[in-house]
Amino acid sequence: MKNLIVGSISALLLSTISPHVVRAEQTAYNPTVWGETSSNLARISPVGLVHSAYRGQLQSQGIPSYNDFQTAYQSKLFSAVDIVRSAVKSNLLPQQALADSGYINAVAQQLDFFGNK
Numbered sequence: 001m002k003n004l005i006v007g008s009i010s011a012l013l014l015s016t017i018s019p020h021v022v023r024a025e026q027t028a029y030n031p032t033v034w035g036e037t038s039s040n041l042a043r044i045s046p047v048g049l050v051h052s053a054y055r056g057q058l059q060s061q062g063i064p065s066y067n068d069f070q071t072a073y074q075s076k077l078f079s080a081v082d083i084v085r086s087a088v089k090s091n092l093l094p095q096q097a098l099a100d101s102g103y104i105n106a107v108a109q110q111l112d113f114f115g116n117k
Helices: 002-026 046-054 066-074 080-089 095-099 101-115
Strands: none
Touching: 002 101, 046 066, 046 080, 046 101, 066 101, 080 095, 095 101
């Protein structure tokens, strides 16, 4: 009986974690998929960029962190372009990232997903 309970709890925990991991993999930036040939362009993936911004790495550029990040995004106080621009200013991305609509769209998708958590 004890093994059944432990097994059920483990299965339940795994089932709640899996959708988030799968979603992150589906929208991860891949230069060949997005039509980019420069491996230089994506020093940081859109997933990594959004999570870095959330953790406060772009606070010096005016992007809030943690709970303020989610609230500000849902209130449309910043956009994917703002995140990419801030990353360029912080030397996380090269200047060309601002002209890459595929990369910006991937960041927007991650922001939308992140904002709905």
